Amino acid sequence: MGNQPYVCGLDAAVDVIDGKWKVLIIWALNHQRCRFGELRRLVPGVSEKVLTQQLRELEADGIVHREIYDVKPPKVEYSLTGLGDELNTALGPLGAWGKRRMAALEEAAGQG
Amino acid sequence: MGNQPYVCGLDAAVDVIDGKWKVLIIWALNHQRCRFGELRRLVPGVSEKVLTQQLRELEADGIVHREIYDVKPPKVEYSLTGLGDELNTALGPLGAWGKRRMAALEEAAGQG
DNA sequence: CGCCCCACTGACCTCAAGGTAAGTACGCAC
DNA sequence: GTGCGTACTTACCTTGAGGTCAGTGGGGCG
Numbered sequence: 001m002g003n004q005p006y007v008c009g010l011d012a013a014v015d016v017i018d019g020k021w022k023v024l025i026i027w028a029l030n031h032q033r034c035r036f037g038e039l040r041r042l043v044p045g046v047s048e049k050v051l052t053q054q055l056r057e058l059e060a061d062g063i064v065h066r067e068i069y070d071v072k073p074p075k076v077e078y079s080l081t082g083l084g085d086e087l088n089t090a091l092g093p094l095g096a097w098g099k100r101r102m103a104a105l106e107e108a109a110g111q112g
Numbered sequence: 113m114g115n116q117p118y119v120c121g122l123d124a125a126v127d128v129i130d131g132k133w134k135v136l137i138i139w140a141l142n143h144q145r146c147r148f149g150e151l152r153r154l155v156p157g158v159s160e161k162v163l164t165q166q167l168r169e170l171e172a173d174g175i176v177h178r179e180i181y182d183v184k185p186p187k188v189e190y191s192l193t194g195l196g197d198e199l200n201t202a203l204g205p206l207g208a209w210g211k212r213r214m215a216a217l218e219e220a221a222g223q224g
Numbered sequence: 225c226g227c228c229c230c231a232c233t234g235a236c237c238t239c240a241a242g243g244t245a246a247g248t249a250c251g252c253a254c
Numbered sequence: 255g256t257g258c259g260t261a262c263t264t265a266c267c268t269t270g271a272g273g274t275c276a277g278t279g280g281g282g283c284g
Contacts, residue, residue: 007139008211013206015210017126036230076230093206098118101121
């Protein structure tokens with residue numbers, strides 16, 4: 001939503017992911033549908049403001065679905081859409097690469 | 113290199129990619145080894161300062177290789193390392209996802 | 225009665241990433 | 255000798271993402 005005339009697909013994908021907590025939010029939602037407060041606990045360090053903000057952006061991009069229950073104590077549930085699921089799948093190899101890197105870094109630290 | 117105690121592999125991978133021009137740099141280097149000036153032309157919009165900066169970070173993370181030729185008009189060539197190549201491969205599905213999104217956006221714009 | 229929890233919203237502030245512009249040292253061309 | 259191209263570095267400035275904190279309105283609980 002910032003670049004628009006994208007140079008390549010990667011560019012377009014990164015645009016959706018861009019935001020300090022977005023991948024973590026997507027990752028959390030892949031395991032379970034959550035309400036706002038749960039998400040807040042699952043993504044340690046986010047402020048309420050930014051969590052709301054990034055959830056709205058992800059919703060606008062069609063990645064997450066927001067379901068409001070009109071009950072006395074407010075209840076809102078977030079979940080991944082089909083597109084969000086596809087994005088998560090596409091992020092799989094990147095996560096695996098990062099995991100290998102983490103292992104390598106830890107090993108290096110252990111020997112350093 | 114900002115988060116360090118990573119929450120997941122994705123986190124560790126995003127950390128490496130983080131920087132306005134890094135994926136574009138990696139993408140450009142996947143197609144060809146380049147000298148500084150070429151890269152500047154291949155990544156439209158980067159300033160020299162930031163290009164140098166991000167190349168150094170990618171080098172520190174073991175993603176790109178920097179080769180200096182000690183000749184009269186300075187010559188430096190950048191290329192992907194093995195790790196960089198693996199990262200690029202891991203970025204493949206994400207790029208494909210983004211490409212589909214681009215196509216969908218264009219179609220929507222064409223119909224709007 | 226006061227406080228917490230729910231899911232936010234809005235005003236304000238900070239800080240670092242990135243942009244701008246100039247400087248460096250050398251050679252070639254006009 | 256003026257200017258361009260090579261590959262940078264440095265000082266300075268701007269911008270906006272994200273952080274902090276306070277407020278909202280109602281219900282349950284002690």
